[in-house]
Amino acid sequence: MNILDKIIARKREEIAFSKSKISVEELKNSEYFGRETFSLKESVKARNGIIAEFKRQSPSKGIINDKVSPLEIVTKYEEFGASGISILTDKDFFGGSFEDILNVRSSVNIPILRKDFMVDEYQFYEAKSIGADVVLLIAACLSPNQVQEFTALAHELNLEVLLEIHTEEELEHFNSEIDLVGINNRNLKDFKVDLQHSVNLKNLLPKGTLSVAESGIYKVEDFKFLKEKGFDAFLMGEYFMNNENPGNKFKEFVDVII
Numbered sequence: 218m219n220i221l222d223k224i225i226a227r228k229r230e231e232i233a234f235s236k237s238k239i240s241v242e243e244l245k246n247s248e249y250f251g252r253e254t255f256s257l258k259e260s261v262k263a264r265n266g267i268i269a270e271f272k273r274q275s276p277s278k279g280i281i282n283d284k285v286s287p288l289e290i291v292t293k294y295e296e297f298g299a300s301g302i303s304i305l306t307d308k309d310f311f312g313g314s315f316e317d318i319l320n321v322r323s324s325v326n327i328p329i330l331r332k333d334f335m336v337d338e339y340q341f342y343e344a345k346s347i348g349a350d351v352v353l354l355i356a357a358c359l360s361p362n363q364v365q366e367f368t369a370l371a372h373e374l375n376l377e378v379l380l381e382i383h384t385e386e387e388l389e390h391f392n393s394e395i396d397l398v399g400i401n402n403r404n405l406k407d408f409k410v411d412l413q414h415s416v417n418l419k420n421l422l423p424k425g426t427l428s429v430a431e432s433g434i435y436k437v438e439d440f441k442f443l444k445e446k447g448f449d450a451f452l453m454g455e456y457f458m459n460n461e462n463p464g465n466k467f468k469e470f471v472d473v474i475i
Contacts, residue, residue: 220310221357224307228307228336235343236339244342247347249345249347250345254328254377255328257397260301261397261427264298266300268303268330268450268451269294270303270458271287271463272305272454277408285462287318293467296464298471302321302329304318304330305317315343315347319347330379332353334358335354336359341371345374351378351396353399354378354381364395368395372394377396377397379397379398379429381399381400381401383404384418391426397428398426398427399429399452400429401415401433402433412439416443427449429449429452430443432452434453437474440453
């Protein structure tokens with residue numbers, strides 16, 4: 218069983234427990250469920266295209282930065298031009314929580330991506346209830362039909378969808394309703410990074426598709442390479458979070474690329 222399989226197995230256990238504690242109707246009564254969401258598609262076009270991530274840890278890297286709070290970081294990300302914020306909500310493997318979004322939602326006015334492993338309809342109501350604007354659908358753990366059904370549900374809830382792919386076969390998961398397509402530079406099964414592989418996949422997407430380069434962007438040269446190859450947006454986390462002050466690191470990076 219690879220790491221992705223382990224994460225999904227654990228995720229299904231978490232969902233079953235959550236369903237037993239909080240109903241969908243209760244989620245619909247939450248503070249943020251009725252709020253008007255922000256559009257990541259529009260923000261990518263209007264700002265610098267970076268979806269800056271708050272991430273404490275990962276299965277491949279271990280602890281990245283567990284000394285800073287989400288609020289002090291994401292407000293800096295917004296201040297210095299980020300198009301959106303990505304926040305991990307998986308606890309066991311990434312050290313995240315719903316509170317990480319809840320604690321910052323009222324303090325930022327750009328889209329928040331709930332980054333998690335979405336495998337059940339219930340999770341979309343959760344995402345809406347905690348103030349997310351965008352959800353991540355990972356092709357590696359979903360069928361094309363599930364992606365289509367989950368995209369329709371997300372849109373019913375006024376959430377945008379970022380579809381993540383890594384292989385040519387996963388292009389079959391794309392449909393015209395998808396808002397953005399993320400191409401993971403890192404293979405989720407062995408964690409190897411290959412930027413050229415991502416460029417090759419991007420070139421197979423339908424013309425006009427908003428594309429997001431995800432993961433494995435460790436230096437300015439990586440960003441510039443992907444930008445020159447036509448990517449519209451860039452999901453980056455470790456590059457900033459590895460610093461004791463991720464907000465300042467983000468500003469330094471933006472100053473160089475502009």
